Amino acid sequence: MADIIKLLPDHVANQIAAGEVVQRPASVVKELLENAIDAGATIIKLIIKDGGKTLIQVVDDGIGMSETDARLSFERHATSKISSAQDLFNLHTKGFRGEALASIAAIAHVEMQTRPEANEVGTHIKIEGSKIVSQEVVAMPKGTSISVKNLFFNIPARRNFLKSNQVELRHITDEFHRVALVHPNIEFHFYNNGSEIFNLPKAKHRQRIAHIFGSRMDNRLVPVNEETEVVKIAGFICKPEFAKKSRGEQFFFANDRYIKSPYLHHAVVAAFEGLIKSEMYPGYFLYLEVDPSSIDINIHPTKTEVKFDDENTLYAILRSTIKHSLGQFNVAPVLDFDHDPNLDTPYAYKERDAVLPKVTVDAGFNPFRESIERKSSGNTFQKTSTKGWENMYEGLQRDVDVEAFSSVVIESDSEVQGTLYSDDQVEDHLATTFQLRRKYVVSTVKSGMLVIHQHRAHQRILFEKFLGEITVKEGVSQQLLFPLELTFNKQELGILNEIRDSLTNIGFAFESLEQETVKVTGVPLAVPESGIGTVLDRLIADYKEGFTDGPISQAEVLAKVLSKNLAVKTGEVLDQESQLALVNNLFACKEPTLSPFQKITYTIISEGDIDKKFS
Numbered sequence: 001m002a003d004i005i006k007l008l009p010d011h012v013a014n015q016i017a018a019g020e021v022v023q024r025p026a027s028v029v030k031e032l033l034e035n036a037i038d039a040g041a042t043i044i045k046l047i048i049k050d051g052g053k054t055l056i057q058v059v060d061d062g063i064g065m066s067e068t069d070a071r072l073s074f075e076r077h078a079t080s081k082i083s084s085a086q087d088l089f090n091l092h093t094k095g096f097r098g099e100a101l102a103s104i105a106a107i108a109h110v111e112m113q114t115r116p117e118a119n120e121v122g123t124h125i126k127i128e129g130s131k132i133v134s135q136e137v138v139a140m141p142k143g144t145s146i147s148v149k150n151l152f153f154n155i156p157a158r159r160n161f162l163k164s165n166q167v168e169l170r171h172i173t174d175e176f177h178r179v180a181l182v183h184p185n186i187e188f189h190f191y192n193n194g195s196e197i198f199n200l201p202k203a204k205h206r207q208r209i210a211h212i213f214g215s216r217m218d219n220r221l222v223p224v225n226e227e228t229e230v231v232k233i234a235g236f237i238c239k240p241e242f243a244k245k246s247r248g249e250q251f252f253f254a255n256d257r258y259i260k261s262p263y264l265h266h267a268v269v270a271a272f273e274g275l276i277k278s279e280m281y282p283g284y285f286l287y288l289e290v291d292p293s294s295i296d297i298n299i300h301p302t303k304t305e306v307k308f309d310d311e312n313t314l315y316a317i318l319r320s321t322i323k324h325s326l327g328q329f330n331v332a333p334v335l336d337f338d339h340d341p342n343l344d345t346p347y348a349y350k351e352r353d354a355v356l357p358k359v360t361v362d363a364g365f366n367p368f369r370e371s372i373e374r375k376s377s378g379n380t381f382q383k384t385s386t387k388g389w390e391n392m393y394e395g396l397q398r399d400v401d402v403e404a405f406s407s408v409v410i411e412s413d414s415e416v417q418g419t420l421y422s423d424d425q426v427e428d429h430l431a432t433t434f435q436l437r438r439k440y441v442v443s444t445v446k447s448g449m450l451v452i453h454q455h456r457a458h459q460r461i462l463f464e465k466f467l468g469e470i471t472v473k474e475g476v477s478q479q480l481l482f483p484l485e486l487t488f489n490k491q492e493l494g495i496l497n498e499i500r501d502s503l504t505n506i507g508f509a510f511e512s513l514e515q516e517t518v519k520v521t522g523v524p525l526a527v528p529e530s531g532i533g534t535v536l537d538r539l540i541a542d543y544k545e546g547f548t549d550g551p552i553s554q555a556e557v558l559a560k561v562l563s564k565n566l567a568v569k570t571g572e573v574l575d576q577e578s579q580l581a582l583v584n585n586l587f588a589c590k591e592p593t594l595s596p597f598q599k600i601t602y603t604i605i606s607e608g609d610i611d612k613k614f615s
């Protein structure tokens with residue numbers, strides 16, 4: 001048999017390597033920024049166009065490259081950073097694989113201009129798909145400028161896989177944050193489509209955090225400092241009351257590299273135990289320093305996953321250090337961060353007990369509070385108030401409408417034909433709705449027993465309501481007597497601006513969305529005043545975290561996010577009237593069978609099924 005094994009040509013090998021190194025524009029940004037830092041830059045400019053699809057450019061004032069190095073830098077395994085395997089165990093630079101530039105040059109149009117300080121002129125190289133197409137002499141300041149255009153021009157499948165410019169920009173911004181946070185001594189400028197979106201002067205760590213995430217961050221931070229033989233820990237944690245649902249502001253750095261470590265994340269969360277609710281994430285910016293030989297950063301090409309030699313010890317030290325900081329800065333005793341006015345006045349509680357069956361509107365109701373409190377406190381305080389729940393139905397039919405019951409048709413269930421509730425069952429029904437394990441609403445229908453998943457059903461109801469309001473633009477707005485001032489960082493503001501129109505359609509009103517401080521002048525009826533900040537935070541977090549993927553419309557995304565966050569939760573007590581409203585409104589929906597997240601909202605256990613149990 002003839003030999004069949006061939007060596008891959010270099011440009012093919014480079015393209016394959018590129019698949020590992022460059023997933024999206026943000027990966028290029030990361031590599032270029034890291035190279036600039038390794039080159040000793042003191043000022044770095046990042047210039048982006050169209051989410052990085054059209055242009056990614058990084059300009060630095062670092063050591064630059066000679067003409068030969070400039071050409072060599074695009075060869076695979078060309079690196080100035082290590083020369084022996086031993087060096088791998090003692091890395092102080094970010095790069096070492098010598099793969100990035102070669103990979104990037106294989107899948108984009110790259111131009112490099114570079115000049116070391118000692119040389120009078122610089123080198124200007126153009127490369128397309130791994131081929132040098134021109135090389136000239138150029139007059140330029142010292143340092144290096146690399147621009148990457150038309151990413152994935154020769155791999156259409158990859159190019160098509162890219163998300164919208166906004167989503168790609170978000171990924172880029174995340175990478176930028178990670179790099180800028182470890183290098184406060186470097187000045188950064190970030191331009192997007194011609195306007196400067198970050199201007200970060202040389203600063204201390206704490207100021208850098210505030211420059212990136214907004215000045216409001218400054219008084220949320222609690223310093224963390226510990227030095228042991230195994231690890232040196234420095235940085236900040238956010239006070240527990242500022243914990244968020246978003247996974248946004250959690251940063252670990254090991255030896256000045258951003259790393260992901262679910263295990264160490266857990267250590268931080270464990271230190272916050274009892275101070276924040278279980279589904280909330282504490283914010284942190286933690287800089288770990290360990291002996292470079294005790295850490296393996298080489299297990300993934302994009303170098304964010306690491307392996308520490310002694311993870312267990314690290315876990316224990318981290319946890320106790322953070323506990324200590326929380327205690328030392330008097331943060332720990334502040335337990336009532338989620339202040340519930342209902343807990344203050346025993347009289348009100350007693351009174352409410354007496355008038356329980358009556359539903360009144362509690363404007364200050366926060367839909368997030370109830371289920372959370374029950375979970376985290378574990379005490380048996382009976383939270384009987386379901387008052388506010390009803391006001392989520394504002395704008396929908398509120399009263400029990402007997403007519404509606406008899407006219408509901410369930411298309412998807414062949415067993416139930418015609419009406420869900422036959423006339424003679426309506427009365428029955430009124431008496432027989434009940435809640436099971438604070439999770440299901442149970443009722444009877446002609447063919448058997450109806451079991452509704454309260455959370456999912458309410459999601460469906462709210463989803464259709466909001467979707468309607470967003471598209472028809474007729475959400476009812478509740479004008480705030482005193483505009484509420486909320487602060488957002490730049491990225492959050494960007495998202496708010498992106499979704500502003502839809503937010504306005506459902507009833508939000510903002511005075512301006514230019515500055516960090518945003519004045520909210522109106523909110524949808526469904527959103528309680530006390531929960532506005534939380535709702536917006538969650539909206540931004542969810543919107544950012546990928547509901548934006550796929551070709552679904554913005555309206556749908558928003559309606560989903562809102563319904564997810566505002567729907568009554570599992571664990572909440574529903575009174576009779578709310579239970580009935582749930583049943584009623586669910587079957588008034590266009591698609592009652594599924595939640596907006598494609599989960600089943602109800603099931604019917606037929607008489608036959610029940611009979612079988614007794615056979």
Ligand code: ADP
Pocket residue numbers: 031035036038039060062063064065073074078079080081094095096097098099100101102143144
């Ligand atoms: P690595 O960073 O892993 O060494 P790269 O492909 O990212 O590999 O870069 C290859 C080489 O090119 C680097 O080792 C460095 O010598 C040189 N280089 C890249 N970018 C710059 C820059 N901005 N300034 C100076 N030298 C650079």
Ligand code: MG
Pocket residue numbers: 031034035094095096098100101
């Ligand atoms: Mg590099």
